[in-house]
Amino acid sequence: MSHPKAGNAAPEKQPAEDEQPRSAREIRLVMIGLVVTMLLAMLDGLIVGTAMPTIVGELGGAEHLSWVVTSYTLATAASTPIWGKLGDLYGRKGTFLTSIVIFLAGSALSGLSQDMTELIGFRALQGLGAGGLMVGVMSIMGALVPPRDRGKYQGMFAAVMALATIGGPLVGGFITDHLNWRWTFYINLPLGAVALAVVVVTLKLPKVRSKARIDYLGALLLTTGITSLTLITTWGGQEYAWGSKQILGLSALAASTLIGFCYVEQRVEEPMLPLSLFKNLNFTLVSIIGFVVGFVMFGSTVFLPLYQQTVQGASATNSGLLLMPMMFGMLVISLVVGQAVTKTGKYRIYPIIGTVVMTAGMLLLSTLSTDTSGFVSACWMVVLGAGMGFLMQITMLVAQNSVELKDMGVASSTATLFRTIGGSFGVALFGALFNNRVTETMNERLGSAAGAGSAQGGDPAQLSPNALKALPAPVQDAYHHAVANGMHTVFLWGAAAAVISVAAAVFMREVPLRGAGGPSADAKDGEAKDGEAKDGEAKDGEAKDGEAGKGAAVGNTEAVAI
Template sequence: MAEKTIEKTGPAAGPETEQAAPPPAGTGTAGAGADKAGTGADKAEPQPRSVRVVLFALMITMLLAMLDNMIVGPAMPTIVGDLGGMEHLSWVVTSYTLATAASTPIWGKLGDMYGRKGSFLTAIVIFLAGSVLSGMAQDMGQLIGFRAVQGLGAGGLMVGVMAIIGDLVPPRDRGKYMGMMTGVMAVAMIGGPLVGGSITDHLGWRWAFYINLPLGAVALAMVTSVLHLPKKKAEGRIDYLGAALLTVGISALVLVTTWGGTEYAWDSAVIMELIGIGVASLIGFLFVQKKAAEPILPLHIFANRNFSLMAVIGFITGFVMFGAMLFLPLFQQSVQGASATNSGLLLLPMLLSMMAVSMVAGRVTTATGKYRVFPIAGTVLMVAGFFLLAQMDTGTSRLTSGLYMAVLGAGMGFLMQVTMLVAQNSVEMKDMGVASSSATLFRTLGSSFGVAIMGALFNNRVQDVMDDRAGALGGKVTETSAQLDAASLAKLPEAVQDAYQHAVSSGTHSAFLLGAAISVVALLASFFVKEIPLRGSGPEDRPTVIAE
């Protein structure tokens, strides 16, 4: 006997409403199917077990999406040794990032127009196909192309997970499940590099991609068999022109942040041209969205104050979080003498704090229906955490840096799930996909800008300090690399080692101060968030399973 999961909630409260609107007839994840079920659907007993099974499958998919880059990173040197093409190595990451960022809004819109389940399954299949092809690559060019295919699928994974949770779970209950997803992300960040290094050493780098297959197969089977959502028939056609303009604009901006200050100088012709192309494409995209029957990114959702504020806070969270993930291991290896493996483990205070706080915040949101305090508390802790990290120097102990990281992790934990929750609660059900994809996109773009800008500031500061402390020899070292691990650092003369440690300490000080300053903007934005009551979690709001 088939089962169908039905969401009986209507659209979330609008930007100025003080309570949720009653659900209109025919809305929810079952659509017309709910109407056909008649009174039987209304009297069915809730079956939360089936929803939990779906959510378990979604957690596996989230793990799949988060683990990939974390696992592949440690395999990069081995890949270059096998395939060659060192000069194109950065494109292994860039092609994946570009495809993910550019496709994210499109996946969200496809789910809204044609049904969430079909688009989500398609994204999983594309991701797995890209994983297989990447593992079979025979040269660097093939690997770069297949990584783009993988990234295209990855763009739909996180969007699909968050949008399906939005379909199945009322806002009042959604916080605890999104807290669980944040926990999965933290597990991936902790375990990914360790698993990736172990797989590469014992099975070979190709298994860094093949490892996605068993996880993906489990997720695919569970989603196919358990998740029953209605197929939708869109009245309009997808906005191909808008999709093309948005893709070009996002790609240009990501390339600017990826190449600027590394491949090309910030004031080079290539970077200036990319900036011009990106700005022109996005301006054209805005004009197209105003006239499109089915816009990729409906501009009316930004009229909602809470949604726009979550976009800003999400962008800044991505900006500073990935900057911290980049520079903390570097500080630990270069200044505190940790190995590459240990530097990953030394991030545990931040990641465990983030996971624990996110879980608690989700449960409190479910119990009380209140959430406004969390973005305020999160941004306060984020500012404090970055300010504390900026005080670290060559004499800072691992215990002290761990405590500082725990403060930052707590701030991240308050923000990671609440930004998505409030963004989804600020739109109608028909825009759930684009709300989820927009929140994901802004965080992704924030991470690209954060890594680029904080990285440029760090590298410039390291160069200046090395020139001052070690003279010509210091300049030669930083020309070779501004990021040396503990083993490479030990081979340098003692005077240069001391100069480099002070340079890295000074560089991270500048980067973390920038993180604190940027976080103040998120803090100011959080005070303007309006407490729109979440719909309750009574029987009328829960997903139910209807026998057909």
């Protein structure tokens, strides 16, 4: 094999380009496109959610309202692992650009929708593209910037998350009030055009031509399993009772297809998700932590604004601002941790601190009551945000550092998928716990008949702030206490789940990060010293550059590039 820097022949030159460190200027230019793309992915749901009442008012079909969200969520979750694998097999740049184009096509068509059926279908198309946006951003970031140096840039992504969470509802409200709801979709087009142009011009990655066959059966089984899980968490306790035949049937389908997926993946030449990755201890542990972070984060962001609006009397108009304390804690800590990891090359301590602080934040929030001031609740939110700030980027960093470069897309999509599924389960479980506790409290304070009759549709857990104001003072007081009790139950269970992540973080091992500042030649993807990270990856001889331990060439199986 030629030295990575020697020769001009295409088969040797292309891998060398990917192995060499990128200049700060080159990375910053690419980051513009990646950051805009991530903003697209995160803003969409927040902006559209604000406009949904107006959309239903114009298009009708209120009975299908939930499917506008569900179709998007299903398509995103189900396509995430597929996008990651396609990027590994056929090149990250091409698949990333394809996902952006599909997302923009879905956005344009959604804005042109003439009825609810069309909107649901086009939202599914948009979700299909969205599944590749986040995975593409993270896998390209992993290919461009070694884990050791990634802390310099991860603060950008934390800032985008905070900006989207706070600004999304504000932008959605402004568009709905002053323009037309269709612009909640059209606004993606200029942003997407910028992202496309920047990525096309600035992103230079080796072209990949893989002769491996796509694992169609594995993709089908995994997609069916993920879709079933998403429907369970979406419908359970809402459309259907948890013990209904529909939910039980979906549970059986999810279990059988995922078991079948595991069986198939061990027997195909190029698995959709190599199960050998889970032999790597750190990869398995950060997947667990990512699941819990999604569980806690999405559950919190759904129920905290409800408490602030109903109990503390905050305005729903600027609902995005209600989460600003949590986003502030997350952003600041993420920036500090990123710089510290880049400087020292050490990261194990941060997941431990983060999971402990996240657990403490959930316990503090479980003390919310009808008398808790806005300042105190904001302080507890900062604590929770700080805990997640220790974890948001570190989990992706460790996942990517634990695999060969050829599996960067799979690692990124798996980390994203675990967080997404964790969020779905968090919202579903927290919702069931909250509704039950609110109903119990209302019945205790008002009696079962009064409690059931005090809410729209007979469900005391579904009172809106406006509807609440129209009720007698005793009912309002009872509902305030019911919501506070519901919050206590939700965050107490959330703290119990967070303890699992503490245990996972404690067992994580300190594996040297690949990169110019770290001893990547000795790391060999950290766990590879006893062959854990190599199982199933080197069977085609693709990983031999990594086995040679040549510095940044560890695991760089883009050597199949042309």
